[in-house]
Amino acid sequence: MKYWTIDKDIREVIGSGDTDKWNMPRNVLLVEPLPAKAGFAVVAKTDLSGTEYVADHRGKTVYNKAKPLDSKQVKELGEIEDGWTLTQPPHQYVTWNQKLDDWQTDSQAKYEAELQQVTDIRASLYVQIVDRLNNEAKMIRRVEGNEAKAAEYEAQANAAYLQIRADNPWPEVPTV
Template identity: 85%
Template sequence: MKHWTIDKNTREVIGSGDTDKWNMPRNVLLVEPLPAKAGFAVVAKTDLSGTEYIADHRGKTIYNKANPLESKQVEKLGEIQDGWTLTKPPHHYVTWSDELADWQVDTQAKYEAELQQVANTRESLYVQMVDRLNNEAKMIRRVEGDEAKAAEYEAQADAAYLKIRADNPWPELPEA
């Protein structure tokens, strides 16, 4: 007699076998299950009268629509929880659009982050190069009294300042 074994926790069909009616294992399906289907698990109904398809996203990463930086792995059978999506955000300057059923770039947040990045980079480079050269020029002028040598350091500081600005331009304002 043909039977199909089911997982005792998930009720998924996991195998099949043949036996006589006297040696039949418990909790088996005696009705042929539905054929396998991509993205779904074949699960026995509670009364073992047949099978049904249940969405299977186990092992996949889902992303929080309200916070694109938050993600987690799907562990159980069934549809994805409300507020989560399988669509990976392209970066973290996005918001979920129910209308598009996809991520939409938050241009203002992206602009503000780029602006802050440029400001931080410039400030760091100014401290490392421009401020040191200007301080050296002040000390040379004060301690050594060498105006020409101090002017050379100031010229280097000015050149470094202009190069830093050229290499790190401000981002363009997003279109309204």
């Protein structure tokens, strides 16, 4: 006699066997289950009278529509819970667009982050290079009294300042 074994907790069909009716294991399915289907688990009905398909996203990562940087692994059978999606956000500057059922770039947030990044890079380079050259020029002027040498350092500081700006341009303002 053919039977199908099921997981005792979630009733998922996990195997099959053959035996006589006297050696039949407990809690088995005696009707042939539905065929396997991609993205679904075959689960026995509560009364063991048949099977049904249940969405199976176990092991997949889902992303929070309200907080795109939050994610978690799916551990149980069933549909994805409300407020979560299987669609991975392309970057952190997105919001969920219900109409498109997809992520949409938050241009303003992206612009502000890029602007802050350029500001930070410029500030760091100014401190490391430009300010040091200007301070050296001031000290040469004050201590050595060598105006020509001080002017050379100031010219280097000015060139470095212009190069830093050229290498780190401001991002373009997003169009609304």
